[in-house]
Amino acid sequence: MVEKAPLHATRTANIDRPPQRSLWSSICIIGTCTLAMIASIVNNTTVSVALPTMQHDLHIEQVTLQWVVSGYALSSACLLLLFGRLADLYGRKKTFVVGSIWLIAFTLGCAFAFDPLVLDVLRGFQGVGAAATIPASIGTLAHSFPPSKARAVAFSTFAAGAPLGGALGFALGGCLTELTKQTWRAPFYLCSALTFVSLVGAMYSFDADEPSTEPDQRVDWIGAFLVTAGLVLIIFVLGQGEVAVPSQWATPYIIVLLILGVAFTTLFLVWQHHLECIHDIPPPLMKISLWTRAKGKVAAVMSIAFLNWCCFMGFNYWCGLYYQNFLQLSPLDTVARLSPMFVTGVICNVIVAIFANRVPMVILVVIGTSLTSTAALLFALINPNVTYWAFGFPAAIISVFGADFVFAPGTMYIASVSAPHEQSVAGATFQTITQLGTSLGVAVSTVVFNRVEMHQMLKYPPGSNSDLNRDIRLPAYHAAEWSNFAFGVLATIIGLIFLRGIGVIGHRTPPKAGPDTEAPSANRKT
Structure with a gap:
């Protein structure tokens, strides 16, 4: 007599196995998740390029200006874990849809803010929507594409949303800020439109939510x-x-x-x-054992992502302020100087999609973090009297390597050591680390900038013949970028020491659930 499989085991197998889908359906899912990532990043970078205009219009003090950027990243980082858990339990599609509607509402609210405090609060509420859409996107991709080249393409394309969103945000944010009557308010309309398109895409392309297979579904x-x-x-x-x-x-x-x-x-x-x-x-909410999996390599990947985002986002923040507040360039001129980031971002993600399953992860990560830290180094040494092509251009070219070469491999690696029912939570943990890196990098570099500026002001008392902009502000800008450079170098060192032996990450067999789960063999293929 043949013994029947337990009902729970049958339901688990059916739910964990992704359905067969057409090429068009796969493209729609990847495109929707990538657009959600782009919209999330654009919400930060459009604000960054419009900061000087906001500062003038709303009379925001320099020392509190960072909250316009950090408020969004902070609320997103703090709630990613919770929404990752809710997405795994109650449905990734539901979480994505609700988060998108929330994000649209508060993004539009930011466009109508007339007070710095109100804007900061609305930015914080904006981040709640991103905290829901991003882990739901990661969980959807992990469930829809089993370990294969298709998964490598899906995650590298999704990861491309970060640098592409950064470049697109700078470009369109600068153009809208300078060329429209709404100035800095116009980019918020753009972000609302992008989120709305991703919402429509999710409602059309995402699979219907299946009941969770976890025996304990409490939060x-x-x-x-x-x-x-x-x-x-x-x-x-x-x-x-x-x-x-x-x-x-x-x-x-x-x-x-x-x-x-x-x-x-x-x-x-x-x-x-x-x-x-x-x-x-x-x-x-977050298994501590996740960090110890693969003999602690997961913790190393998380640390590298955190430090790399401290460097990358800190570089972007001060780069934009240097061009507009120090060199007195218009938003459009600033966009022109940062435009190489867009081209490089596209090229980098093509490289990741092609080589993620051919080149060991340590090589990609170390190349990325070292190049991003070099971009910060160039601005730490920048001479405003020298041509843009000597410092600004190479920095714009290489700055996005870290974002591309860390985010996509890191996301795939975390997915490879996570069980099917914890994909959203694991992805949310990785996202939390990058968002915290954004907040901390900007905060620390702001502290450094302010302290150096105060020290320089003591050297030049009122009535001296010093050029306030060059003699006082330039060393402060240099110091802020030195702090970003330090973050990037530390990320590179950790990668060189702790990521050896991981191998390629394009094709992996997902592990069974369990607190002691380790990464599978790097060379195993499915």
Whole structure:
């Protein structure tokens, strides 16, 4: 007598196995997820190129200007894990659709802001929508494309959305800011339109949500509170420490909030470890064992992504301000100088799509991080009296290598060591790290800029004959880029030391679920 397979095992196999789909359906899914990534990044880069115009229009102080950028990245980073879990449990398509509608609403709200505080708050609410759409996109791609060359193409194309969104945001943001009556408000209309198109694409192309196969479908709300509170407080302190009254970093409320932020984050990690070890309470929001998989190489990949984004986004932030505030160039002239980033971004992602399953991951990552850090180095040494082609042009060419060569391989690697039911959460963890890198990189470089500027001002008391812009501001811009360079160099060193032995990542057999899951053999193919 033949024994029947358990019903749960049959349902799991059917749900985890992606359905057969046509080429057109595959293209639509990849295109929709990539457009969602582009829209998410455009929401940051269009703002970056319009910052000087916003600063003048809304009378925003230099030291608080970073919150227009960091508010979006902060809320997105803090909620990615929660929405990744919700997407895995209740449906990636539902999460994507709701997140897109939310993002459209608050993006339009930013276009009508007339007060700096209101704009900062709306930017924070914007990030909630991105926190829902991005992990849902990663989970959808991981489920729709099993380990194969198709998955490599899907993830490299999705990853292309980051640098392409960056270049597109700079280009269109600069044009709209300078050429339209709405100036800095016009880019928010653009972001709303991009999100709307991706929403329509998801409703048409995404597979219907299937019931989750997890036996315990409760949500770790305690963990969600701890990680959100901890990260918000830490990033808030980094952003406000320079302007806190009366003693800056020594101001009592800054010290208290920093201690609370570190405490909440530590409690989150302890709580997640506790939940993973005890199986009769809600599953953890983020498995601590994920970081130790593949003998700790997952932690190395996460660290490299974090540091690389500190470098890349910090470089972009100060690069735009250098051109517009220091050299007094228009947004359109700034776009022209940054336009090589777009071409390089396309080329880099073609390279990743072709070579991800041929070249060891360590080579791609180390090349990417070293080139991005070199771009920051060029601006740390830039001489405003020298032609653009000596410093600005090569920096624009090589700056996006890190984003392309880290994001796509990193996303594929994290997917390869994650079980099918945790793809969105694992992808959200990786995204959280990159978003935190964005916030921290801008915050730290802003602190460095302000401290060097204050030190330079002491050298030139009022009434001296110094050129305020060149003698005081230029060393501050250099120092900010030196801090970005340091982030990139550290990422390169970690890659050289800890990523050896991973091999290629294009074709991998997904692991079975379990806290001790390690990356499969690098040379195994399906």
